[in-house]
Amino acid sequence: MSQQRTGHEAGITGRVGAVTPSAVLGSQPDFPDLPEATVARLPEYLRALHHLAETGHDTVSSEGLALAAGVNSAKLRKDLSHLGSYGTRGVGYDIEPLVGQIEYILGLNKRRAVALVGVGNLGHALAGYAGFASRGFRIAALFDADLTRVGELINGIAVRHIGDIPEVVKSEAISIAVLATPAGAAQAVADQLVAAGVTSILNFAPVVLNLPEQVDVRKVDLAVELQILSFHEHRKSARGAEQAKAVARGAELAKAVARGAVNGSPAATLGEVAA
Amino acid sequence: MSQQRTGHEAGITGRVGAVTPSAVLGSQPDFPDLPEATVARLPEYLRALHHLAETGHDTVSSEGLALAAGVNSAKLRKDLSHLGSYGTRGVGYDIEPLVGQIEYILGLNKRRAVALVGVGNLGHALAGYAGFASRGFRIAALFDADLTRVGELINGIAVRHIGDIPEVVKSEAISIAVLATPAGAAQAVADQLVAAGVTSILNFAPVVLNLPEQVDVRKVDLAVELQILSFHEHRKSARGAEQAKAVARGAELAKAVARGAVNGSPAATLGEVAA
DNA sequence: GTATGTGAAATGATTCACAGCG
């Protein structure tokens, strides 16, 4: 539980970029095949490294960086080993070149233009979210279907009508879009974005999008996150009740073990009950 | 890529509720041990089932539900099999009892009270997010450190000062909190929430929280999501370039194979280059 | 006949534990 869950967790598997010509010839040193799980952690390492750099550090041990990023050090070392070697044995990692390498891998050298569709409640907040700007992205366009919102300025950007998507996505060379529309509109808007040339979508609408293979979709569903926590709350209270009942059962179990009526090592069994 | 990524993805492992007395005696039929990966998908199944019910369905096949939830049918069947049997061979699943069972497991029978801390840009939007209310949660309290915001009404709820956390969390019996504070304040606020009795936190601040074992933390970092997409964009363009170069190399490779200078089955190797 | 439920196999991710480098 100390190892914090980070948005998308289960279900993904596999190595990024499997069968391509470079698989035949060995992957490029400047663009290694990374396990998807590793990719998902790199941004967290990057954030931690920036923080360390700001607080005056030049190097950091795997132990130290792991602590700052909320993972264990073995995992961190394995992850970083996929990027090539940026550490010095007996010392640790040089922060600056490591930051550079992670930013390069994540494609953050150039600031990426992002379109945001749906400036309702949530979309409006996302349009103003400072974290996007400070961590490599530029909101290059805002869209909404509602004509009464078109023209509104948010953070200095004018909201345009979704009919302008094809034109603007092309002229601004936008490849990433954030979808914050109502659920009912999401699929149609996503189709338009993809038709216009968008190849990655961050979807906040609570629907599963049906899109071509080559489009990357990540989904953030705020209610889902709470429901997962709710499960754990439910479990904690159920276990609490269990535990209480188990205390009573403990005596029974001990007697049963003594009679040899329960399988397994009596010591281990009792140990577990006690724990 | 068709299999959509859902927030938290990698890093978590293990079965929920491992060593407890009930592990010795076998887990309770009404509260099975579920793989964490399964738990993370249940909310998605639930959403899909509600949608199906609203559109007039009584039953659904594993294939149909899997499609609606964005997973494959084998995974869906395995997941549902952990809940006990709610399907009929040759027919499919009865939607109504299945909805009931998933809601029960997720602890959504009773509407859970949630506290939200930090009513800035993002927090304000979250406080108004209709999805929380419609999917099992009630925002029971809003807090902020900024005294000029205290008293402000958002969606009919007054913002209170974070100093009131202990009192309100107790009186409202709140166990889940949403953290939407600036990064710098998050750890201190989280400590206060936990001290007041909160045992699950959904953290939107870009920091790793350090909290006791028994507190569940999920993290949603919006910039991280975009950075993961950015990686895939970077990879796609790198592969594009690779592919172009590989076409040129193709001729070379074919010659090399003909000369017997490359290992492996020539047919397979050429097949991969062609693909 | 048809679609679920599930062992078994395959794949992927994490952790261990230590060789080897600085």
Added chain:
DNA sequence: CGCTGTGAATCATTTCACATAC
């Protein structure tokens, strides 16, 4: 001597494929 980098072992998850029940 300390800490990285990494094979080997373990653990979790996904997928396959089919017996089973309706």
